[in-house]
Amino acid sequence: MQMPDSLRPEPRASIVAALERHADNPSAFLALNRGNKYFSCDDLDGFVCYQVQGRRWIQLGGPFADPACREELESRFLAHAHEHGCKVIGAQLQRADAELLAALGLTVNQVGASYAVRLADFTLRGKRFVRLRNKISRAVRSGLEISEVDPDKCADEINSINERWLRDKGKHTKELSFLIGEMGGEWQALRKLYVGKIEGTAIAYVSYVPVYGSRPGWLHDLSRRLPDSPPGVMEAINARAIEDMRALEIPWLHFGFTPFTSLDSKYELPAASRTAARMVRFVADHGDRVYPAKSQLEYKSKWYPDAVLPEYFAFDGGMSFRSLWSVAKATNII
Incomplete structure (x- = not known):
């Protein structure tokens, strides 16, 4: 996915170029979020993305680097953190990343999965999509109009949706960060934004970001709707985006990471902690108040994903309450 030079402002142009060459994580584009830090070495092709939370450095994905130097880059990053008296926590690791960090001595556990749909043969026809088609039809009958838009021309409407969406979640709810995307900034031109309107008023939107690597395409990222929107609005917007992607012969649509x-x-590595696995399983069974994993999975399952990709977290020095607290702070869960 080549970009014009005007979209490559320094110093992060090299970060985008490295993602294009080496990223095989559906959420790799999130490395461009504001506030992220990058570790790189002049003699190695690639970088590590991370955020600092006290004495914990939260790493997004594995090293985005040439396969020949992935281990060396990660080893230097770990050493750099240790020199500063800090430990590393790896988040949203793909299987190859998990195996790498496990080989370097970190405790690695599966924490969830990401989901993807192969678009070449995708169709909403057939019995299994009857309920989804009905929801979409209901939204369309309500007068819903969907279009891909320039976010600069509807910024106020998007902000209004965000504010009402967050307010409806409750006064203690915060916007999640780090492990989800964002809008605006210098890389907005690389994203896709679809907005749904009824009688000229924007009621919902879905933002998509590029995905590189072995399953290239787009990631269904941020999505928001007004609390009183008719049922099926989000599904209708995504169905329209899929139509456009298929017309462009985009190979994959990803639905991103859902924890728990x-x-x-069968997905666990030998380096997995049994205690950590029990904790993750407990939250999966009882922790809907902590994170709405079930409702997210329900939405993603409607599209019958062709690929389920296990994702992992890695803990330098083993899992601890302090490390879990750092992850919660970095992602704004608390």
């Missing part, structure tokens, strides 16, 4: 879902012992 698709947990299976």
Whole structure:
């Protein structure tokens, strides 16, 4: 996915170029979020993305680097953190990343999965999509009009949706961060934004970001709707985006990471902590107040994903309450 030079402002142009060459994580584009830090070495092709939470450095994905130097780059990053008296926590690791960090001595556990739909043969026809088609039809009958838009031309409407969406979640709810995308900033031109309107008023939107690597395409990222929106609005917007992507022969649509879902012992590594696995399973069974994993999975399952990709977290020095607290702070869960 080539970009014009005008979209490559320094110093982060090299970060985008490295993602294009080496990223195989559906959420890799989140490395461009504001506030992230980058570790790189002049003699190695690639970088590590992370955020600082006290004495914990939260790493997004594995090293986005040439396969020949991934281990060396990660080893230097770990050493750099240790020199500063800090430990590393790896978040949203793909299987290859998890195996790498486990080999370097970190405790690695599956924490959830990401989901993807192959678009080449995708169709909403057939019995299994009857309920989804009905929801979409209901939204369309309500007068819903969907279009891909320039976010600069509807910023006020998007902000209004965000404010009402967050207010409806409760006064103690905060916007999640780090492990989800954002809007605006220098890389907005690389995203897609679809907005749904009724009688000229914007009621919902979905933002998509590029995905590189072995399953290239787009990631269904931020999505918001007004609390009183008719049922099926989000599904209708996504269905329209899929139509456009298929017309452009985009191979994959990704639905991103959902924690505490698709947990299976067959995905665990030998370096997994049994205690951590029990904790994750407990939250998956009882922690809907902590994170709405079930409702997220329900939405993603409607599209019958072709790929379920286990994702992992890694803990330098083992899992601890302090490390879990750092992850919660970095992602704004608390």
